[in-house]
Amino acid sequence: MSAVVAVFAPLDKPLSYEVPAALREQVAPGVRVRVPLGNRRALGVILELASAGVEGLRPVEEVLDLQPLLSSPMLAFLRRAAAYYHHPLGEVLRAALPAGLTAVKTRVNIVTERFYRAACAVQDPPGARQREILAWLRGREEVPLSEISRHFPAPHAVLKRLVELNLLSVREGERRRDPFLDQPVPVDVRPVLGVDQQQALAALLDALAAGRFAQFLLHGVTGSGKTEIYLHAIAAVLEQGRQALVLVPEIALTPQLVARFRTRFQAACARVAVLHSALSEGERYDAWRAIARGEVQIVIGARSAVFAPLPDLGIVVVDEEHESGYKQSEGWRYHARDLALLRAQGSAAVVVLGSATPALTTFYRTQAGDTGYLSLDARVLGRPLPEVELVDLGGRRLSGALAPELMEALSATLERKEQALLLLNRRGFAPYLLCRECGATFRCPNCEITLTYYQSRRRLRCHYCDYVQRPPERCSGCGGTSIEPEGAGTERLEEELAVAFPVARIARMDRDTTSRKGAHQSLVDGMEQGAIDILIGTQMVAKGHDFPRVTLVGVIGADSSLNFPDFRSAERTFALLTQVAGRAGRGTLQGRVLIQTYAPTHHALACAARHDYLGFYEQEIAFRRELGYPPFGYLINLVLAGNQPLQVERCAAELAEELSRKAGEVEILGPAPCPLARLRGKTRYQILLKAAARAPLHRLLGVVDSRRRKLPRTLSLAVDVDPLDML
Numbered sequence: 139m140s141a142v143v144a145v146f147a148p149l150d151k152p153l154s155y156e157v158p159a160a161l162r163e164q165v166a167p168g169v170r171v172r173v174p175l176g177n178r179r180a181l182g183v184i185l186e187l188a189s190a191g192v193e194g195l196r197p198v199e200e201v202l203d204l205q206p207l208l209s210s211p212m213l214a215f216l217r218r219a220a221a222y223y224h225h226p227l228g229e230v231l232r233a234a235l236p237a238g239l240t241a242v243k244t245r246v247n248i249v250t251e252r253f254y255r256a257a258c259a260v261q262d263p264p265g266a267r268q269r270e271i272l273a274w275l276r277g278r279e280e281v282p283l284s285e286i287s288r289h290f291p292a293p294h295a296v297l298k299r300l301v302e303l304n305l306l307s308v309r310e311g312e313r314r315r316d317p318f319l320d321q322p323v324p325v326d327v328r329p330v331l332g333v334d335q336q337q338a339l340a341a342l343l344d345a346l347a348a349g350r351f352a353q354f355l356l357h358g359v360t361g362s363g364k365t366e367i368y369l370h371a372i373a374a375v376l377e378q379g380r381q382a383l384v385l386v387p388e389i390a391l392t393p394q395l396v397a398r399f400r401t402r403f404q405a406a407c408a409r410v411a412v413l414h415s416a417l418s419e420g421e422r423y424d425a426w427r428a429i430a431r432g433e434v435q436i437v438i439g440a441r442s443a444v445f446a447p448l449p450d451l452g453i454v455v456v457d458e459e460h461e462s463g464y465k466q467s468e469g470w471r472y473h474a475r476d477l478a479l480l481r482a483q484g485s486a487a488v489v490v491l492g493s494a495t496p497a498l499t500t501f502y503r504t505q506a507g508d509t510g511y512l513s514l515d516a517r518v519l520g521r522p523l524p525e526v527e528l529v530d531l532g533g534r535r536l537s538g539a540l541a542p543e544l545m546e547a548l549s550a551t552l553e554r555k556e557q558a559l560l561l562l563n564r565r566g567f568a569p570y571l572l573c574r575e576c577g578a579t580f581r582c583p584n585c586e587i588t589l590t591y592y593q594s595r596r597r598l599r600c601h602y603c604d605y606v607q608r609p610p611e612r613c614s615g616c617g618g619t620s621i622e623p624e625g626a627g628t629e630r631l632e633e634e635l636a637v638a639f640p641v642a643r644i645a646r647m648d649r650d651t652t653s654r655k656g657a658h659q660s661l662v663d664g665m666e667q668g669a670i671d672i673l674i675g676t677q678m679v680a681k682g683h684d685f686p687r688v689t690l691v692g693v694i695g696a697d698s699s700l701n702f703p704d705f706r707s708a709e710r711t712f713a714l715l716t717q718v719a720g721r722a723g724r725g726t727l728q729g730r731v732l733i734q735t736y737a738p739t740h741h742a743l744a745c746a747a748r749h750d751y752l753g754f755y756e757q758e759i760a761f762r763r764e765l766g767y768p769p770f771g772y773l774i775n776l777v778l779a780g781n782q783p784l785q786v787e788r789c790a791a792e793l794a795e796e797l798s799r800k801a802g803e804v805e806i807l808g809p810a811p812c813p814l815a816r817l818r819g820k821t822r823y824q825i826l827l828k829a830a831a832r833a834p835l836h837r838l839l840g841v842v843d844s845r846r847r848k849l850p851r852t853l854s855l856a857v858d859v860d861p862l863d864m865l
């Protein structure tokens with residue numbers, strides 16, 4: 139008997155091993171095995187078994203699972219995913235499984251503790267203290283003993299009794315650090331759905347009742363109540379006894395959404411698992427097993443949650459489907475939205491892609507009829523969209539970062555005791571230091587990029603590799619001493635505003651102020667409780683927040699993202715502006731948006747100001763059609779990187795030449811240095827493959843696969859199928 143094994147290693151194909159007689163009862167597709175690989179040991183997953191023996195195979199050494207870890211639909215899904223992305227299957231499986239299951243070493247010891255959860259029973263226990271503790275637990279998810287003891291001294295006897303009465307369940311588990319668990323659950327408001335919400339929901343319910351794969355775009359303007367539709371559709375899925383998967387671009391930035399799900403489904407006793415990066419290896423493993431056993435009804439998580447092993451997946455929601463956070467940027471460069479579609483096909487599930495600014499490629503599919511189109515074109519309760527004004531900076535010199543119009547609007551907002559959000563998509567004090575005498579800037583020694591200046595800590599820092607240095611006293615080029623910060627980042631803006639509005643309570647939200655645990659949450663709380671008047675931030679402030687008292691949104695430097703060397707820069711700018719504008723006037727108060735720009739006539743700005751997605755789409759799609767960019771063509775980007783610049787350049791040239799000889803209908807652009815030609819000390823070259831159909835591209839990648847084996851060890855070659863950014 140032999141087994142075909144996908145080994146967790148960068149190999150082009152699965153390997154065959156002999157199954158010794160002693161292990162025959164234990165092997166099955168989907169179980170992990172330990173096998174020899176060269177002169178070491180590796181783990182892998184059995185894909186297939188064959189009864190006929192083959193001469194000369196090395197033996198499987200150990201079988202590690204009693205039952206298959208990956209069901210056959212999951213295995214089929216991952217095989218299709220590996221083929222689509224031209225990524226080694228073993229590496230794909232490694233990415234899909236929790237880390238503790240793919241390393242040869244066994245996992246570390248974990249501190250455990252008891253967890254209590256109120257059972258679904260309605261009767262009350264006899265004792266007053268029993269009732270008190272039970273009532274408290276009923277308003278929460280699973281709570282660890284340490285937490286209960288903080289609120290109720292010496293609760294052990296009472297807890298024990300409640301467990302005996304079957305009013306509580308208890309389990310021994312690893313100590314949780316789930317930041318979402320400690321949060322008090324908000325009150326569940328269940329608004330009556332508006333007419334267009336009902337229509338959209340009805341289409342989803344029909345598709346769910348049919349029990350077949352179907353995909354929908356839920357295109358709803360900001361504040362139109364998309365989340366409410368997800369909640370209703372998921373309730374229907376749970377009633378069918380199936381499970382739901384909810385993908386969000388970044389879980390740490392989504393506390394409000396998670397809280398809404400928890401509250402809504404608590405009454406139904408549905409278990410909601412949140413997969414986030416703060417989970418330890420052990421916690422992730424426990425969550426994974428519970429999901430695989432069907433004990434969890436709803437999984438919420440960022441892109442890697444697309445691999446959560448829900449056994450009977452009924453619906454996948456991809457919220458903010460246009461977000462680039464769904465694309466993995468290193469290693470296996472998958473896109474979670476696209477994988478969600480692939481996965482749903484195999485599980486006869488319904489996919490809902492939600493956005494106020496759908497990706498152009500997604501919207502195009504609705505026009506072609508491949509994707510159902512559900513639209514919510516007004517805000518809930520007939521609330522108006524905010525008024526957007528473009529502040530043309532052309533030919534003007536500002537004394538600070540803010541134009542007088544925006545300053546005035548800010549003070550009016552403060553006077554009315556309302557809140558303002560300001561977007562400046564750049565952190566730090568200034569994007570660079572400039573020598574006034576010779577014009578030199580200070581660059582990272584490892585990357586092709588200027589160092590960001592932080593005034594508060596007197597440091598220069600690289601945002602790509604985290605290189606840090608003190609700001610120089612003199613210019614290394616000319617010896618001059620007038621070195622000054624150029625341009626503004628959020629830190630500088632905060633300082634400027636503190637001077638202009640000394641009594642206002644100003645806070646800043648960016649990667650620097652939210653890296654500490656709980657910091658993002660406390661900014662959200664501050665906004666909700668009215669403890670902050672002006673919130674300044676990078677694109678983080680544009681994402682998903684629902685702060686009803688925000689009536690002014692200001693955008694500073696809206697054009698910077700237009701200048702990126704990327705055909706998607708207009709699409710990104712339009713989405714960012716529309717999303718941030720959508721944070722204004724979500725409550726009962728009318729909102730206003732001011733956008734400072736040097737390019738007021740650019741369609742990304744003009745259309746965002748009119749809330750005109752269709753207008754933007756039509757202009758942009760014409761441009762894509764002309765140049766053969768997605769959705770009219772398909773791209774694969776090859777990135778070669780290495781420490782020796784000449785070697786990288788030569789290998790890139792050789793590869794491009796070999797590809798050109800076999801190109802057929804595929805257009806080959808490059809090789810050229812990447813826009814970030816040096817990153818973390820490595821020189822980078824790219825070759826872009828472009829074609830009107832996918833098949834010839836995939837055929838041509840055969841060349842890359844065989845070439846990859848011959849590359850010198852000092853070089854890496856990344857294959858990026860459907861690249862999103864090509865920096």
Ligand SMILES: Nc1ncnc2c1ncn2[C@@H]1O[C@H](COP(=O)(O)OP(=O)(O)OP(=O)(O)O)[C@@H](O)[C@H]1O
Nearest residue numbers: 329330331332360361362363364365366518682720
């Ligand atoms: N039919 C309704 N009637 C009243 N309020 C509603 C209704 N539907 C949703 N809401 C409320 O409106 C607010 C905005 O809804 P929601 O967050 O779902 O919008 P969204 O479309 O997801 O917004 P965005 O894309 O801007 O984040 C929420 O506070 C929600 O509770």
Ligand SMILES: [Zn+2]
Nearest residue numbers: 582585600603
């Ligand atoms: Zn760097």
